[in-house]
Amino acid sequence: MNANRQKERISNFIKQTKTNETTAKKYLTKFNWDLENAVQQYNHDTKPPVPQTKPLENAYNKYKNPSSGDIEIEGIQNFCTDLGIEPIDPVILVISKYFNATVMGIYKKEEFTQGMISLVCDSVDKLKSKLPVLRRELSDPVKFKGIYNFVYGFSRETGMRNLSLESAVQLWRLLLGNRFPLLENWIGFLEKRERKYDISKDTWEMLLDFLEIFEREGLAGYDPSGAWPVLIDEFVEELSKSNN
Structure with missing residues (x-):
């Protein structure tokens, strides 16, 4: 194989594995410049070990309610203490997303176990050591949006289509309070309404978009012809009046 083809395969190996040129050459020469087999072997060699399930089962049993078999409020409090x-702490919402938990205040065994495996943790101490990394996800705009949107379904009462205003306000303050000064204006607008509406998924998700736009551009960035929820349209109308 000529030098140009070798350089091309080294480049492709690096793109696929996010490694360096030295490692790329090592694996490619070992497999006679067969890119597919070289990448496959590299991925096999560098795959994190799957946590043992027995320690995870022991950890789960420490926190579960013996009657229901689930980790419930008291167990989650003890989990947080450990x-x-x-x-x-908002980082518990990041953890809950990794657990793919379906109901706030409950971790089922499969959620806890599979979540810990996805985090490559076979103990609570290992998870504790990863908290700084998980906390940084709250500052990453893309990852934060995923966490924020997850929280809506996770926080609804079982069988309810929408999120209660009381719960939404608590969660907004927890997740958005330090980010957007306009948040308290929004909460005040909702709480003073004669009729208190539960919060729809559309309103929950698009509020974050609106606050980000407002933070960058003010009301000038708001497009009234956009498909905004009615509550946000009415909030903007009130803001516009108060600014005149």
Whole structure:
């Protein structure tokens, strides 16, 4: 194989594996410049070990309610204590997303076990050591949006289509309070309404978009012809009046 083809395969190996040129050459020469087999072997060699399930089962049993078999409020509080965080620390929402938890205040065995495996943790101590990394996801705009949107379904009462205003306000303050000064205006607008509406999924998700636009551009960035939820349209109308 000529030098140009070798350089091309080294480049492709690096793109696929996010590694360096030295490693790329090592694997490609080992497999006679067969890119597919070289990448496959590299991925096999560098794959993180799957956590053992027995320690995870022991950890789960420490926190579960013996009657229901689930980790419930008290167990989650103890879990947070062992992690060195408060139950209202937003990072617990990041963890809950990795667990793919379906109901706030409950971790089922499969959620806990599969979540810990996805985090490559076979103990609570290992998870604790990863908290700084998980916390950084709250500052990453793309990852934060995924967490924020997950929280809506996770926080609804079982069988309810929408999220209660009371719950939404608590969660907005927890997730958005330090990000958007306009948030308290929004909450005040909702709470003073004669009729208190539950919050729809559309309103929940698009509020974050609106606050980000407002933070960058103010009301000038708001497009009234956009498909905004009615509550946000009415909020903008009130803001416009107060600014005149």
